[in-house]
Amino acid sequence: xxxxxxxxxxxxxxxxxxLTINCTYTATGYPSLFWYVQYPGEGLQLLLxxxxxxDKGSNKGFEATYRKETTSFHLEKGxxxxxxxxxxxxxxxxxxxxxxxxxxxxxxLLTVNP
Amino acid sequence: xxxxxxxxxxxxxxxxQNVTLSCEQNLNHDAMYWYRxxxxxxxxLIYYSQIVNDFQKGDIAEGYSVSREKKESFxxxxxxxxxxxxxxxxxxxxxxxxxxxxxxxTRLTVL
Numbered sequence: 001x002x003x004x005x006x007x008x009x010x011x012x013x014x015x016x017x018x019l020t021i022n023c024t025y026t027a028t029g030y031p032s033l034f035w036y037v038q039y040p041g042e043g044l045q046l047l048l049x050x051x052x053x054x055d056k057g058s059n060k061g062f063e064a065t066y067r068k069e070t071t072s073f074h075l076e077k078g079x080x081x082x083x084x085x086x087x088x089x090x091x092x093x094x095x096x097x098x099x100x101x102x103x104x105x106x107x108x109l110l111t112v113n114p
Numbered sequence: 115x116x117x118x119x120x121x122x123x124x125x126x127x128x129x130x131q132n133v134t135l136s137c138e139q140n141l142n143h144d145a146m147y148w149y150r151x152x153x154x155x156x157x158x159l160i161y162y163s164q165i166v167n168d169f170q171k172g173d174i175a176e177g178y179s180v181s182r183e184k185k186e187s188f189x190x191x192x193x194x195x196x197x198x199x200x201x202x203x204x205x206x207x208x209x210x211x212x213x214x215x216x217x218x219x220t221r222l223t224v225l
Contacts, residue, residue, distance in 0.1 A: 093212035
């Protein structure tokens with residue numbers, strides 16, 4: 001079945017550091033890929049998405065490129081801020097025969113220190 | 115103001131009790147989902163519904179039940195058969211497009 005593997009945390013960075021959170025996936029077809037962010041005590045918010053190979057999703061300074069050849073969708077940001085501290089989830093969506101099924105990684109906790 | 119609301123934000127259950135978590139949406143989405151989140155486990159699908167009066171089991175449906183009598187509402191009941199119900203519960207909606215939109219969540223604690 002489909003699966004998503006993302007780097008284990010926690011990740012701790014200083015403000016203005018470069019961020020990379022690795023994500024790789026296994027899927028039978030051509031999934032859409034997503035990064036969601038969860039702030040403490042809240043639900044998930046869609047951060048960015050890509051629906052086909054070589055697409056780059058971007059939002060709020062975060063970027064991720066859909067790499068079919070390496071089955072990866074790594075999240076990057078050039079200069080993190082304290083407000084970026086949150087849990088980040090990589091996810092894929094694929095048609096499951098009767099619905100679109102969203103499969104999540106286990107999440108990566110990011111802490112940014114001033 | 116469009117969105118997804120979940121209530122209550124915090125819920126406490128005694129052993130042997132059934133409790134119902136509310137999820138309401140005004141996004142006019144057909145599909146609705148319930149997920150359970152445990153620390154370090156990511157999200158796991160409990161139930162989903164594509165249309166009114168129809169719903170399907172997800173990966174961890176045992177000990178849970180749902181109904182979908184209205185398009186806007188998809189309540190989840192955590193029954194006494196669920197042996198380890200303490201978790202964060204998230205409701206989501208989707209409409210054709212592959213992404214899902216999440217509510218703020220309900221934290222359930224068993225006393």
